[in-house]
Amino acid sequence: MKKPELLAPAGDLERLKMAVIYGADAVYLGGERFGLRAGAKNFNIEQLKQGLEFAHKRGKKVYVTLNIIPHNEDFKGLREYIKDLYNMEVDAVIVSDPGVFSIVKDAAPDFEIHLSTQANTTNYHTANYWYKQGVKRIVVARELSLNEIKEIIDKTPDDLEIEAFVHGAMCISYSGRCLLSNYMIFRDANRGECAHPCRWKYYIMEEKRPGEYFPVFEDERGTYIFNSKDLCMLKHIPELINAGISSFKIEGRMKSAYYVATVVRSYRMVIDKYLADPENYVYNDKWLDEIKKASHRDFTTGFYFGKPTSEDQVYGSSSYIRTYDFTGLILEYDKDSKIATVQQRNRMFVGDEIEIFGPNKKHFTQIIEDMWDENGERIEVAPHPQQIIKMKINQPVEPWDIIRKLRKE
Incomplete structure (x- = not known):
């Protein structure tokens, strides 16, 4: 049985330290450019050096996001930045675009590359293609069931790592590739500036198709038709481990240090408890109760056990539960x-x-x-x-x- 990596978000240096101390095996973070979370504080070069020193001294890894969907002007300075990351001994970069991928391979041929969920990998043929190009790990699309992920693992080389999201906010658009923010307020979600309009309040009127109704529940405040519950796979850690997933990813570079510590701690306890004695492992709701003490929405298992239904959406509010x-x-x-x-x-x-x-x-x-x-x-x-x-x-x-x-x- 392979021990999975627990991978945590780090929006700034304090959150990196918190993730490492509370049990993450690795963290992922963004620099000041080329990532998909412009709203996070992110890391300048000096902060990144401090974070790398802190993590590596404790045997943990650091991955840096280069996962924007770039336009022509976005490539300026990329080659030099990649060389800086490599020379600082960043453990891997996360990319989604073939152009960025090609520059990484040219600028730093030995750099470990992880393929972002933004690349929408949904089948083993695509996974095998990227493996042949030199990708070490694939972050699979969030729209896959556990059986589909297991089939990808079974039909790809043993040394290709598969990473999957296990906790955090779910994007309403396909693996996070969204045009809604750009269309409504000219902030491009695919270049790091998402305004999260999927969480806004909406009314829907269909005047030319009488008798056809969207599955929308509405009150006097409107309805949040794109507002998914948060993913939480804490109860299903044994199934994920036995499927052979290499890395369990927690979403949330915009979340607080307290959130990171609370969520990482619970997943660390459950993973370790199961691996210590799989035959006698019994899930305890106290681990989930701890997670609920951080800001959260109601929880869903996403696509892991079938396509989400109306029960996986929150129709009354876009706000978090904070106790x-x-x-x-x-x-x-x-x-x-x-x-x-x-x-x-x-x-x-x-x-x-x-x-x-x-x-x-x-x-x-x-x-x-x-x-x-x-x-x-x-x-x-x-x-x-x-x-x-x-x-x-x-x-x-x-x-x-x-x-x-x-x-x-």
């Missing part, structure tokens, strides 16, 4: 005094009940009894973003552990 706030990040802990140094992320009050969790450990709850500011003055509330405070925490904690609290209505 917990990320309120603090542990920086230091003194075991003798039980005093933690904390970087505040959302307001906390003395008397609040908080939960604290970290990688490879169960969460625990306690009441905030005392807090002090940087000057040692006792405070009742930590109101300032990223304020450094101290508080008493009764159980041992470590740097990068996270404090959260239940949101009040």
Whole structure:
């Protein structure tokens, strides 16, 4: 049984570190150009060097996206950028366009190349074609069933890796190749500037085809007909592993560090639990309950077990479900005094009940009894973003552990 890679998104340096610490085997990220997430903070060269050093020191890999669908002017500077990435020892680049692919092969012939889901690979013939061109890994289209993915794995060379999305937002367009954003507000989704109009509120009127109705549920607020539930395959990790998928990909370079830590942690626990003793493995809903403490929509299994139906869409709202706030990040802990140094992320009050969790450990709850500011003055509330405070925490904690609290209505 092959151990799959757990691959996490990294929208900036903090999220890269969070993903690595909370159990990701690899991260994928974008530079300041040539990727599909212009809205993420992304990495300049210096930040990328820091991220590579942090990940490689811990035995983790870093993949950089070059997956735009480029126009002629988009190639300016690409060759030099590819050489820079290769010389920095980036582990692989993710491409979708044959033109970009050809430049990578010419500029850095030994560079590992992963084929993006944007290339829409849906069959083993196409996978074999790209393998012969020198692609090391294929990120299959999200529109495939698990049986189709398994057939691709069975009918391609053993050293061709297959990566598949297991968690995150689902794009309404085919493997993310969308014209809607460009058409409506001139922001090209295929060049990194998607405005997510699929999440907007719509009314539909069909005046020339009476009697034909779209499967739309509508109230006085309109309807969100393109608004898919989020993909979540946490319950089906054994099936994915046994199918031979090489890499389990979590979507979300636009998501928060707290989201990355929470989701990666749950998938890490489930994967490790199953691989430790497959015959006696029993799924526990507590792992999914942990994921639900991060911002999310309702969940679906996407195309894995059949084509999505109306049950896989959210018709009433495009908003996320948020039940917990990320309120603090542990920086230091003194075991003798039980005093933690904390970087505040959302307001906390003395008397609040908080939960604290970290990688490879169960969460625990306690009441905030005392807090002090940087000057040692006792405070009742930590109101300032990223304020450094101290508080008493009764159980041992470590740097990068996270404090959260239940949101009040």
